[in-house]
Amino acid sequence: PWHMQRCARFHHSFPSTAIEQGADLAVQSTHKVLSSLTQSSMLHMARGLVDADKVSQCLQLLQSSSPSYLLLSSLDAARAQLSENSKSFDEPVAMALETKDQLMVIPGLSVLDLSCFASDFPAIDPLRVTLSASDLHLSGYEADDILEEHQIVSELVGTQAVTFAVNLGTSRQDVQKLVQCAKHLSDKYMSANESRFSKHNYVRSPLDKFSVKLSPREAFFTKKRRVCIEDSLGEICGELICPYPPGIPVLIPGEVVTQDSLSYLINVRDQGMTISGAADGELNSIMVCNL
Template sequence: MHDLPELPELDNLFCPEGPILEAQQQAAKLFGASETWFLVGGTTCGIQAAIMATCSPGDHIILPRNSHISVISALVISGAIPKYIMPEYDSNWDIAGGVTPSQVDRAIEDLEMEGQKASAVLVTSPTYHGICSDLREISQICHAKGIPLIVDEAHGAHFGFQPQLPLSALQQGADLAVQSTHKVLCSLTQSSMLHMSGNIIDREMVCRCLQTLQSTSPSYLLLASLDAARAQLSDNPDKIFNRAIDLAYQAKSKINKISGISILEFPMFSNFPAIDPLRLTIGFQQLGLSGYEADETIYKNHNIVCELVGNQSITFVINLGTCEDDIERLVSGIDDVSSFASILRIEGRSKFSVSAPFPDVKTSLNPRDAFFSKKRRENIKECVGKVCGELICPYPPGIPVMIPGEIISEEVLDYLLHLKSKGASISGASDPKLSSLLVCNV
């Protein structure tokens, strides 16, 4: 009954003059943007529009190597050429951090030395694990050179509303920030917001890109849910997260007391100014358990589903819907994992450690050329040294380990097969068994 089509009374997402314009303006005011666009294709489509709006084919963009898959698809769509920054990587946690201001500075200088200028810098902050980059300094570095800063803030729509939460990307000077309102706030899945600030960005270009990328029949349910999420927050912006923050601190203090368990906390990644207090990443390294093994136990015995499972940890999100019972259940689930760890080890499932092979990436084609090049299928054992033709991405957390155009190394293959053997789901591979890969005919 509420799933209505584009009636004149309901306004037009691509040329809003009525209720959609009003809703977007109220969101812009709340989130501190000069303009906000509602998105019905998730943060994915906001990132694609942001990159298309700032980079033409052949332009250079600086971005972290561990960018989300949507950023890589934006490179294919826009034809932008990536200049990757290798994020800090903690092998004990098997988690990548953000990017530092000096890395951004160096990447800009490297391009300048090659006679190129970056058309945009993109930073993911927070990361899926909640690690925040120093966006204030990064935006100053970018703006000194007239380069726009785009922030993938998919996991940070709650930032900046109260002092215990990190500042938002816009509060720190970002020009475009894309937030998955559906992840941390309460809008429907697939609904996100793109916020703009400052005067570097061509707003007309952003509008054209969004119209190119989004459905001509945007769901009014999704749009209304964005307005509802905004309204929920507007009622009480500086107190609404109090309970969630309290519960997160309670959970951390109880879990920290459980034998053999550690929690990812500031300042473990010392180069980064903050970790989202509402992300709870729990490590089992001291018990010799992988995140996949812990996940299996906690799901089977307690019916608890993790947000994110990794080699060395599992991650949970505490949010507006979390209650004390949830925390108690989680604490007793983790307690059980700790007690059962010795039994699991007797069964022979021992600790493993493998580092993601980010530093060794070599590129032969840019992502767009590789995406459109002719391809053939090769047995996975024959792939070392060939040019990858597909985007291979263990999910979650959606960090590609091979991007079209990159030369396939032995380390990358070992890492991938290892993740697969540990139960990670590998997205993007056209052969889900990973016995073969698509490679480019070059």
């Protein structure tokens, strides 16, 4: 995760930085975990590997000639905050690890850790707590809705899990409340769902079978009409439809709507997944090309 690159030099629990691992350039979204303002980030460059002047020329093509000094000063303030207190992340990391240990023993709940991966991962983000209630036959969206009723706000919701972020502003009271609400979730749904089968079919994104009739440019300039999503089978998609997470487009402009892609989109829509790119955020309809 990018935020691990931001924090790597400030706690021994984090892996070496992307630059230290051989990357030429590394983008850090400083605002996500540190204290800089939203939209502020940093671009780090390895010495001797990349032409600094070339990078500067590329940035000048993309950046405004009137930068926000509020954002720039907040980046400097975030840097100063960490440089003045080298132990800033000691407490957040300790709280996150303690919270994971407490959640792991709650019946019906599971927590993501290195043992969950088939391949050898060198490290896992210690400041992210990913919780699954699938053994309670609850999707990530259902679990998130229940926790939100108790003012527990997640960072990311998926079909099978909910991810929470621990950072410099997290208090011990915050993580204790998460554990208490997770226990309540377990107590309420363990007995209620003993005889209930999960109603969710976790289908994989249909990215292996696709057909393209128009280039994205051709599709962009082609006249379009709005159709009910259930009636879009065989039509040429006129917009980019991207469920999040994982943030990978299922349909792009010019691509034919197949049965696999249609079934997948209806499935994730009904589960409450966020859809970006589509004109209709509720995904009851989509834009298709007139041909």
